[in-house]
Amino acid sequence: MQSMHHLWSTLEQSPGLSNILPEWQRRLGTTFDVARSLFRPTNQRSSSFPCPSPGGNGCPRRVVDYGDNEIIAVCNDENQYCDDISLLPNDIIIHELDRRKLADMVAQALGIQPAFTPLEGFYQTFMVGEIQQFGSRRFPVFLTIQLNKGAMRDVTIRLLTKADTPILLLGGTKNMVDLEMTDLLARHKSRFVPLEDLLIQDDLGKRLTEVISARVLLYDFLELATPDQTPENTSEYFPTPPGAKWEHFIFEFLADSVLNVRCKGVKQPQRLEPEHLGMKRKDNGKPTLQWVLLMALAVERGHLSWESQHANPKVKAQKQALSKKLRRYFLLDEEPIPWKRNPDAFETRFVLRHYISSNYDWLKNEWKNLEE
Helix, strand or coil: CECCHHHHHHHCCCHHHEEEHHHHHHHHHHHHHHHHHHEEEEEEECCEECCCCCCCCCCCEEEEECCCCCEEEECCCCCCCCCCEEECHHHHEEEEECHHHHHHHHHHHHCCCEEEEECCCCCCEEEEEEEEECCCEEEEEEEECCCCHHHHHHHHHHHHHHHCCCCEEEECCHHHCCHHHHHHHHHCCCEEEEHHHCEEECCCCCCEEECCCHHHHHHHHHHHHCHHHCCCCCCCCCCCCCCCCHHHEEEEEEECCEEEEEECCCCCCEEECHHHHCCECCCCCCECHHHHHHHHHHHCCCEEECCCCCCCCCHHHHHHHHHHHHHHHHCCCCCCCCEECCCCEEECCCEECCCCCCCHHHHHHHHHHHHC
């Protein structure tokens, strides 16, 4: 996979984010074929055409449409230094950056619901979506393409004021952010992420694709925005790939304190213990009741009804705590263990392999703590 730094830096040097395709191709060079899908035609046509040998008051060439698809780019210099160039109709159609498509690609990379919204009064600034903090707080994600650091700083200040909450701000490259702006964002528990860290060229060199570490960036932002709600006893997280859902996961207990987790798109299974998920008690080092509940779910083949021997009125509270910790560790917003009316039971969205505890009496005794 290759960086698309040249694409993002080119956009930062392109007022209006629009131009004719031959000019986009000239500016983007070898990255044009990959970036081509990000540009869409407008209903505007250019009245000029770039000159391959600029050097005078006559540049660039003037476009003359003679009709019947006969279009010529002629030299504007009175001495006519350059030859005429025959053009195709598509050569002079202005193509602009498809902002919605880019925003949707960014949302997919971050694993959030796309919600493209241009911001009125902000130059080339759009809302991408929101990061939902486990069903409660929401943090906006903005994308902006600015031409210089001063403009970037002004937009950042206005966004922080408008949002009145921590934000994740996306831009083209790191070049637009200086130490002063980094400190400004940090004071507001916010963060800047360049597009070059989210979208890169795939191994075949044919399209833009997500960087797996995009989820790491998202986790780091949440840790900054809500330090009081980060997982306990661990600074780790699961390498959940972009676009993953709970249905892509397989959980399997290998022992009472060892959980093996596989996910579509992740090459190696992850061996997890209670401390990885923030489910280890500080006072005695034993697993918390959330871990016990997860084991009980495995014993019951992934569902827990009120007819289960493990069910009681306090299960719901522990189930909510378990869901919260799972969403934190696996960086997914969706509820992992929803209640289903038919049958009336909690059921895991992920595959949870059947498990027979090697110390079933211990499991039953731990579960009794809920009734105290």
